[in-house]
Amino acid sequence: MKPVVDPKLCKGCNICVYICPKKCYSRGTDISDIGYFDAIVDAHEKCYNHNRSGKLLCELCILSCPDQAISWHPETEEEQSR
Amino acid sequence: MELFDFYRKDRWPHVFCPGCGNGTVMNCFYRAFNDLGLPLDRTAFVGGIGCSSRIPLYINSDALHTTHGRAIAFATGLKLASPELKVVVFTGDGDLGAIGGNHFINGCRRNLDMTVICINNNIYGMTGGQASITTPHDFLSTTTPSGNKEYPFDLAEIAVAAGANYVARWTTRQVHELTKSIKTALQKKGFAFVEIVSQCPINFGRRNKMPDPTQLLDWFKESSVRRDKARTAAVDHVDLNLAGQITVGEFVDRNRESYEELIGVVKHG
Numbered sequence: 001m002k003p004v005v006d007p008k009l010c011k012g013c014n015i016c017v018y019i020c021p022k023k024c025y026s027r028g029t030d031i032s033d034i035g036y037f038d039a040i041v042d043a044h045e046k047c048y049n050h051n052r053s054g055k056l057l058c059e060l061c062i063l064s065c066p067d068q069a070i071s072w073h074p075e076t077e078e079e080q081s082r
Numbered sequence: 083m084e085l086f087d088f089y090r091k092d093r094w095p096h097v098f099c100p101g102c103g104n105g106t107v108m109n110c111f112y113r114a115f116n117d118l119g120l121p122l123d124r125t126a127f128v129g130g131i132g133c134s135s136r137i138p139l140y141i142n143s144d145a146l147h148t149t150h151g152r153a154i155a156f157a158t159g160l161k162l163a164s165p166e167l168k169v170v171v172f173t174g175d176g177d178l179g180a181i182g183g184n185h186f187i188n189g190c191r192r193n194l195d196m197t198v199i200c201i202n203n204n205i206y207g208m209t210g211g212q213a214s215i216t217t218p219h220d221f222l223s224t225t226t227p228s229g230n231k232e233y234p235f236d237l238a239e240i241a242v243a244a245g246a247n248y249v250a251r252w253t254t255r256q257v258h259e260l261t262k263s264i265k266t267a268l269q270k271k272g273f274a275f276v277e278i279v280s281q282c283p284i285n286f287g288r289r290n291k292m293p294d295p296t297q298l299l300d301w302f303k304e305s306s307v308r309r310d311k312a313r314t315a316a317v318d319h320v321d322l323n324l325a326g327q328i329t330v331g332e333f334v335d336r337n338r339e340s341y342e343e344l345i346g347v348v349k350h351g
Contacts (some may be wrong), residue, residue: 066105
């Protein structure tokens, strides 16, 4: 499973960048449609839940995101082999 | 239940400022509620006035938006009129402790079966950053430009002294512990009180050299002391200065008789 940031909901507070113990996120550089610098998931293969389909381990970013913008999505086969 | 079946998707994105801790509490509450599998249509949510008291309006259930400080008074009436409902009160520090302080103390004393979730952001955030009863000593706000000379209330200790059945305090940095505490509070018979020290980057942090929400979260992490560990380290006293220490943890977990049991309320329906 990999975390995905929804650009319609993210307000660019960067709490996910701060709180992720594995540094999966980085600060955004482009302005989104609703006018914020969205965080980017640039290293999802470092995530604790990489290559896991069932039990989720950490979830600090999902629970901490104040705008409910982060959700789990299944990985493609190419991403799983990384 | 998915997150956006629990919350009203058509109201998103919500009105809270970027980095506000209310959204974190919403996530944790949804997780606790969903894990317990409680029925949403048998639960009523009550809120007063303030940023945090807007949370009931986002939940896909019956909600009561009441006058300033009177959330617990309305919830008492609701619970006694419909004892089969589970009543959850979302409230803030100004709403619960300052304007509704007397309702809070007497609600704890009466020990009615309800869950109160207080989001303490240390300031009156919605009205522009005036000093509230929980603003830490020497911190700046709109009404205290040279530093707050008063010492703050300790809401959790007041609830313990007034007789609540379950009292816990966490910050928005400790999300997993907070979820667990909300779960215990929802299951508890009697008055369950969870205080959450939350960040307000716009009106509190910006005036106190912490404009980034991550700086406030860092401050919570540095200054949080677990209550069980604090006792062994001989700092058992309540440090009223939040700049020094935020005591977190479960304060009390007991089984006093609730008000409904004492007066013999009969459930109907």
